[in-house]
Amino acid sequence: xxxxxxxxxxxxxxxxxxxxxxxxxxxxxxxxxxxxxxxxxxxxxxxxxxxxxxxxxxxxxxxxxxxxxxxxxxxxxxxxxxxxxxxxxxxxxxxxxxxxxxxxxxxxxxxxxxxxxxxxxxxxxxxxxxxxxxxxxxxxxxxxxxxxxxxxxxxxxxxxxxxxxxxxxxxxxxxxxxxxxxxxxxxxxxxxxxxxxxxxxxxxxxxxxxxxxxxxxxxxxxxxxxxxxxxxxxxxxxxxxxxxxxxxxxxxxxxxxxxxxxxxxxxxxxxxxxxxxxxxxxxxxxxxxxxxxxxxxxxxxxxxxxxxxxxxxxxxxxxxxxxxxxxxxxxxxxxxxxxxxxxxxxxxxxxxxxxxxxxxxxxxxxxxxxxxxxxxxxxxxxxxxxxxxxxxxxxxxxxxxxxxxxxxxxxxxxxxxxxxx
Numbered sequence: 001x002x003x004x005x006x007x008x009x010x011x012x013x014x015x016x017x018x019x020x021x022x023x024x025x026x027x028x029x030x031x032x033x034x035x036x037x038x039x040x041x042x043x044x045x046x047x048x049x050x051x052x053x054x055x056x057x058x059x060x061x062x063x064x065x066x067x068x069x070x071x072x073x074x075x076x077x078x079x080x081x082x083x084x085x086x087x088x089x090x091x092x093x094x095x096x097x098x099x100x101x102x103x104x105x106x107x108x109x110x111x112x113x114x115x116x117x118x119x120x121x122x123x124x125x126x127x128x129x130x131x132x133x134x135x136x137x138x139x140x141x142x143x144x145x146x147x148x149x150x151x152x153x154x155x156x157x158x159x160x161x162x163x164x165x166x167x168x169x170x171x172x173x174x175x176x177x178x179x180x181x182x183x184x185x186x187x188x189x190x191x192x193x194x195x196x197x198x199x200x201x202x203x204x205x206x207x208x209x210x211x212x213x214x215x216x217x218x219x220x221x222x223x224x225x226x227x228x229x230x231x232x233x234x235x236x237x238x239x240x241x242x243x244x245x246x247x248x249x250x251x252x253x254x255x256x257x258x259x260x261x262x263x264x265x266x267x268x269x270x271x272x273x274x275x276x277x278x279x280x281x282x283x284x285x286x287x288x289x290x291x292x293x294x295x296x297x298x299x300x301x302x303x304x305x306x307x308x309x310x311x312x313x314x315x316x317x318x319x320x321x322x323x324x325x326x327x328x329x330x331x332x333x334x335x336x337x338x339x340x341x342x343x344x345x346x347x348x349x350x351x352x353x354x355x356x357x358x359x360x361x362x363x364x365x366x367x368x369x370x371x372x373x374x375x376x377x378x379x380x381x382x383x384x385x386x387x388x389x390x391x392x393x394x395x396x397x398x399x400x401x402x403x404x405x406x407x408x409x410x411x412x413x414x415x416x417x418x419x420x421x
Contacts (some may be wrong), residue, residue, distance in 0.1 A: 243257055
């Protein structure tokens with residue numbers, strides 16, 4: 001059943017959050033540039049510099065202009081990037097969108113695997129998540145996006161600076177989304193050591209890779225079931241330990257690599273290795289929309305976006321800001337949400353009776369239910385919340401039976417109602 005979820009934020013989300021008006025910034029055209037003045041004045045990036053015998057004199061107005069020009073340059077840089085389809089504009093695919101939002105609210109859920117037919121908007125939806133990602137505190141200039149407060153997410157250099165009593169410079173950055181191409185080399189993914197510099201200067205010169213960039217962010221692998229085995233091994237190692245270790249020519253360097261792993265693929269192109277599949281916290285199945293009116297709406301919305309991306313994105317600014325506020329509120333309220341002991345026992349009973357291997361299914365189901373309750377604005381998990389998320393948390397953990405024709409998600413739902421009733 002495909003329902004229209006994209007034209008609003010989310011059907012079950014509370015309506016008390018309102019979008020905040022966007023802050024207005026001065027236009028680039030308001031900075032006039034005057035040439036040919038008799039005083040020999042030159043302009044460098046909007047800063048007035050007077051030539052007086054080789055000395056540069058900066059006025060207060062010039063410094064203010066410099067600040068404005070930096071802000072405008074950042075704004076222009078963000079607008080010059082390839083436009084991303086708005087998350088709020090995606091029609092249908094409720095299950096996939098919900099799994100993505102829950103992982104942004106609680107990254108410890110462990111990511112999401114999206115499997116479905118080709119042309120169903122899997123990669124478009126994942127990449128549209130960029131606009132909704134919140135800001136996090138990071139140590140300025142650190143290549144690993146180290147958390148200034150949590151040692152688990154700190155690089156070795158940052159820890160050493162803290163032990164020395166140095167004061168860390170902290171900045172706010174948006175959560176990264178890093179694409180892992182299928183043709184990437186292991187050195188590009190893990191990072192590499194400059195052997196020449198290590199031998200000549202005696203220093204460990206490390207060039208960080210994609211795993212370093214993805215720390216405390218999102219690592220997205222499109223067509224993950226086609227990924228080379230050696231890269232799958234690298235992902236398994238990092239996902240298990242939360243650290244990436246590079247061993248080259250007797251030199252060892254480690255850095256934190258905790259990320260939300262998101263993968264998408266088409267089941268017709270092959271199955272995923274069970275070890276990697278188990279590392280995904282949730283599993284979403286995406287089907288082709290069959291309703292004719294919804295299909296027409298999707299085609300028309302896509303045509304609007306292709307014709308004028310900026311105008312199309314502007315039409316969804318209010319809904320995007322509302323979603324951002326809901327995510328931010330849910331992240332702040334997550335620690336205060338409670339789940340009854342009785343519900344925890346029933347979740348584990350469902351996992352046990354379905355013969356789910358290990359305890360990851362129990363842990364992920366509890367976390368996803370808490371995140372959903374926070375997203376809905378409640379402080380307590382209900383049985384309805386668990387019913388919503390438990391198929392996505394357990395579907396890919398069931399043992400495969402080649403003679404079984406029933407979808408694994410339906411088996412989970414049947415067992416859920418059997419236990420919870």
